Amino acid sequence: MHGARGDDGPFEAVRKAIWAAPPNDVIAVAADLLDRHAGGADTEVLMIDYRQTFLVRTLSTGDDVPVDNTAPGRAFASQRPVQEDGGGLAHLPLTVKGERIGILSVRLPDGGPPWLDDFAGVLARALKIADEATDRYRRLRRRTRLTLAAEMQWDLLPAPAYRASELWFAGQLEPAYAVWGDAFDWATSADRFTLTVSNGMGSGTESAELTHLAISALRNARRSGGDIVEQAELADEAVFGRHRGERLVDALLLEFELTDGRVRVIDAGSPVISRMRDGATERIAFEAQMPLGMFGDTRYVPQEFAVEPGDRLVIVSDGVHGARSPAGVLYGDAGLPQAMRATRLQDPPEAVRTMIRHYVGFHGGTEPSDDAVIVCVDWTGRDAEAGKTGPEA
Numbered sequence: 001m002h003g004a005r006g007d008d009g010p011f012e013a014v015r016k017a018i019w020a021a022p023p024n025d026v027i028a029v030a031a032d033l034l035d036r037h038a039g040g041a042d043t044e045v046l047m048i049d050y051r052q053t054f055l056v057r058t059l060s061t062g063d064d065v066p067v068d069n070t071a072p073g074r075a076f077a078s079q080r081p082v083q084e085d086g087g088g089l090a091h092l093p094l095t096v097k098g099e100r101i102g103i104l105s106v107r108l109p110d111g112g113p114p115w116l117d118d119f120a121g122v123l124a125r126a127l128k129i130a131d132e133a134t135d136r137y138r139r140l141r142r143r144t145r146l147t148l149a150a151e152m153q154w155d156l157l158p159a160p161a162y163r164a165s166e167l168w169f170a171g172q173l174e175p176a177y178a179v180w181g182d183a184f185d186w187a188t189s190a191d192r193f194t195l196t197v198s199n200g201m202g203s204g205t206e207s208a209e210l211t212h213l214a215i216s217a218l219r220n221a222r223r224s225g226g227d228i229v230e231q232a233e234l235a236d237e238a239v240f241g242r243h244r245g246e247r248l249v250d251a252l253l254l255e256f257e258l259t260d261g262r263v264r265v266i267d268a269g270s271p272v273i274s275r276m277r278d279g280a281t282e283r284i285a286f287e288a289q290m291p292l293g294m295f296g297d298t299r300y301v302p303q304e305f306a307v308e309p310g311d312r313l314v315i316v317s318d319g320v321h322g323a324r325s326p327a328g329v330l331y332g333d334a335g336l337p338q339a340m341r342a343t344r345l346q347d348p349p350e351a352v353r354t355m356i357r358h359y360v361g362f363h364g365g366t367e368p369s370d371d372a373v374i375v376c377v378d379w380t381g382r383d384a385e386a387g388k389t390g391p392e393a
Contacts, residue, residue, distance in 0.1 A: 239293025
């Protein structure tokens, strides 16, 4: 909407005021700043709910705003500013490194100041940081109460999306308010992107605890410098040490080399990976190895494949690929390839949101029998320009 700040004076004062705001008051302070420095009115910050179907009001009363078929929803889905009421009301995405936080809606005279886009970027970052210091925004985002197991899983998750020059990642859990054992984890370094999709055996808090133990072990090994082999072996040892082979964690571990697109994989259970390349979808099969916690001393052997610029990878848990329609059709055989083709033009965060809706609709109005995770990775490859970093939005 606005590409340049123009006079940095007002924007610098606004930026400092947002960063100085107490965590609970970031949104209220932002609205006041737009009023005083830009003549803003009817300011609202809409935050995306856990299931990513509604934008939740934070400043005004009234119904939450559906993502589908609304102007704020179009701004959220497309990640582009949307104007209505003849351009007087603007809806701007609030996004940090690919993670979609919500929408800033504000009515401004004459299209608003030249620093409006920068203001939205600062507000998004401030909200991301404030979320670590207060429960306010997590309370606002939930449209119903989370189960205890879901609370555990959401607290365990990293950011649900990440964008860099080499790749774009997004993931989502379902049922968002009652998930139990499915999860994903990721981390990036100068040369690698590590991704894990896991599924703890059982249901309820026992399953959530099991997944928590496995991911904590994977992180401990990774943060100590271990590769995916060491990560899998420590998690296997930790889960076996606690449950003696009676409870297991299925996991798919991937380690992307950012320099050349080589991917090392350990297939330790039920999550599966499909690739879309040049419009065609295929499942990538690996030699299955023991789930984490089976024996405690399993020696995992990585396998390799390569991604090319333009490739899309979709990784799903058994709750997705093993789901059946009321007619008995496997989602992994029919529904998933169809969903991948239908979302091929969408960016990963929106593609995952759409695929979750498609997966739920596949059940024909019945409740899925298992929880589910869907993860999407678009590979663009490292830019040859030295030192280039990924986009901020």
